[in-house]
Structure formats: C-alpha cells, structure tokens
Amino acid sequence: MDPEKNGIVPQQEAGGQSNTEARRSLVDDAAAQSFYERVRQRLLHVNGWQALAGAGTAAFQLTDAQGNDAHRPVQTGDHFKIDIPGPGSDTGDGFDWVRVEAVEEGESEGCPYTAIRVRPATNPNNERNDVAHFFSEEATSNFIVRREGNTVIAAVHGRNEKPNAAAETLIGKVRNFLFGSGAIAGGSKLQWNALVDGLVATE
Numbered sequence: 001m002d003p004e005k006n007g008i009v010p011q012q013e014a015g016g017q018s019n020t021e022a023r024r025s026l027v028d029d030a031a032a033q034s035f036y037e038r039v040r041q042r043l044l045h046v047n048g049w050q051a052l053a054g055a056g057t058a059a060f061q062l063t064d065a066q067g068n069d070a071h072r073p074v075q076t077g078d079h080f081k082i083d084i085p086g087p088g089s090d091t092g093d094g095f096d097w098v099r100v101e102a103v104e105e106g107e108s109e110g111c112p113y114t115a116i117r118v119r120p121a122t123n124p125n126n127e128r129n130d131v132a133h134f135f136s137e138e139a140t141s142n143f144i145v146r147r148e149g150n151t152v153i154a155a156v157h158g159r160n161e162k163p164n165a166a167a168e169t170l171i172g173k174v175r176n177f178l179f180g181s182g183a184i185a186g187g188s189k190l191q192w193n194a195l196v197d198g199l200v201a202t203e
C-alpha cells in the first residue's frame with residue numbers, strides 16, 4: 001500500500017518532505033488485526049503521544065476548534081497545541097498550532113488504515129492572524145497506521161515543508177526560520193522516529 005499513490009497523503013509540490021516508518025510483525029493476521037486496533041487507539045488519543053515517544057520529545061495537547069483542551073479521540077476540526085523543546089512561538093502563546101484537516105479510516109488494497117492530516121494554523125486562543133507554527137500553511141503532517149497482512153505499520157509523512165516567513169514579529173520570523181530549516185534538515189526525524197516506534201511498541 002502506497003499512501004501517497006492512493007491519495008491518503010498529499011502530493012509533494014515544493015519545499016522539504018519526510019517519511020518515517022516503524023513496523024511490527026505478528027504471528028498471524030488475527031494477532032495483527034488485534035494489535036492494529038490497539039495501535040489505532042494510540043494514534044487517535046493524541047494527548048498520549050509524548051508518553052509513547054519518551055522524554056525530551058514534543059508534548060501534544062488536543063484542543064477543540066476553539067482552542068479548549070480536549071480529552072477524547074481526535075476529530076476533524078480540532079487543533080494540536082504542541083510544546084516543542086526550545087523557544088515557543090510568540091503568536092502561539094508559547095506553542096505551535098496545527099489544525100486537524102481530516103481523520104480518515106478505510107481500506108486500501110485490502111489494508112485497513114487510520115490517518116490523521118494536520119496543517120499549520122493560527123492560534124485559536126487569540127486574535128492574531130499569522131500562522132503559529134515554524135512551517136508555513138502549505139505544509140502537512142500525515143500520521144497513518146495500517147495493517148498489511150500480519151504486519152502493523154505506523155508512519156509519519158511530511159509534505160511541502162517550508163519555514164514560515166509570515167510571522168508578524170522579527171523574533172517570530174527568525175525563530176521559524178531556525179526551527180523550520182532544522183526540521184527540514186532532519187531535526188523532525190528524531191521526533192517522528194520516537195513517535196512511530198512508540199506507536200508500535202508491544203508494551
């Protein structure tokens with residue numbers, strides 16, 4: 001199953017891209033389906049991602065469309081309030097923000113999958129109009145778990161990643177350039193490796 005070929009992940013058009021994946025093979029298809037359901041629940045409960053990824057990684061707080069903290073599975077229209085290691089976004093009140101564009105479940109080529117697509121967004125908790133993230137709003141992050149036979153796969157696909165140069169303040173512009181360029185150069189790979197490994201951990 002190719003998530004980009006099947007339209008689950010947007011096409012790459014400009015900027016950087018990344019693909020991070022972890023796999024866990026089970027004894028048979030039945031065991032893999034049971035494990036897939038566990039991994040799917042881990043994916044949908046965003047507030048638990050840091051516990052899966054481990055110390056020193058970003059903390060993800062799910063919020064509703066208005067920016068109120070939520071403690072439930074993710075839904076389309078929600079936001080992630082992200083506390084990444086290092087200086088936070090000034091327009092984001094110290095956080096980076098993304099909006100959940102889609103939560104999708106289905107089957108492709110006989111493989112069940114669950115996918116979340118997010119895009120950099122404004123901070124719903126204030127009136128500022130600039131995107132509160134170090135990537136521009138053209139970027140997407142795509143979180144997918146799927147089962148192929150007796151193997152369960154967790155993946156993160158970044159597409160069209162460019163530093164956000166539209167911040168309202170000079171400090172914000174500099175911060176976004178440094179963080180965005182570092183992420184494109186491979187800094188985000190450490191975060192996503194930790195997350196996908198945690199998603200398919202057996203414990």
